Amino acid sequence: MKEKILVWCIGAVSLFSIGFGAIYLFCSHIMSYHTAFLEMDDATLNAFNPRILLLYLALMKIAGICYIAQGITSLLVAISFWRHKVNEWTLWLITFSFIITLIVMFLVTFNVAQMIPKGQPQPPWWLTAIFLVILGVMGTLTILNEIDHKKKTI
Numbered sequence: 099m100k101e102k103i104l105v106w107c108i109g110a111v112s113l114f115s116i117g118f119g120a121i122y123l124f125c126s127h128i129m130s131y132h133t134a135f136l137e138m139d140d141a142t143l144n145a146f147n148p149r150i151l152l153l154y155l156a157l158m159k160i161a162g163i164c165y166i167a168q169g170i171t172s173l174l175v176a177i178s179f180w181r182h183k184v185n186e187w188t189l190w191l192i193t194f195s196f197i198i199t200l201i202v203m204f205l206v207t208f209n210v211a212q213m214i215p216k217g218q219p220q221p222p223w224w225l226t227a228i229f230l231v232i233l234g235v236m237g238t239l240t241i242l243n244e245i246d247h248k249k250k251t252i
Contacts, residue, residue: 119165134218
């Protein structure tokens with residue numbers, strides 16, 4: 099039962115990852131929290147050095163593609179697990195992969211948010227934290243359930 103809930107959690111985080119990646123991939127301007135961090139608007143950045151905007155947009159597109167790839171891969175594994183076509187270890191591999199990705203994403207966005215002046219747009223670090231806690235708790239509960247199940251069969 100807990101594994102099925104974990105699969106649903108992975109599915110939700112996968113869809114979030116795909117959506118967030120699509121925003122970054124198809125956005126034609128940098129996010130408001132990026133300009134708040136740099137303390138420069140698009141026009142000032144462009145006047146200062148137009149290549150900075152191009153670099154920022156290229157890095158956003160790379161990040162977007164990575165988020166989409168992680169989301170699609172995880173979603174396909176979750177669906178395959180749901181249909182009993184993959185082993186449990188693949189579910190754990192995807193969960194672990196997402197947790198590592200979310201930890202890095204949380205640390206970066208939280209640190210960036212701390213450097214942005216109060217009242218300015220903030221990156222969604224809290225959303226990353228929520229998904230990290232959900233996957234961490236569900237993964238831990240599923241592992242504990244598996245350990246308990248193995249003890250009973252011995």
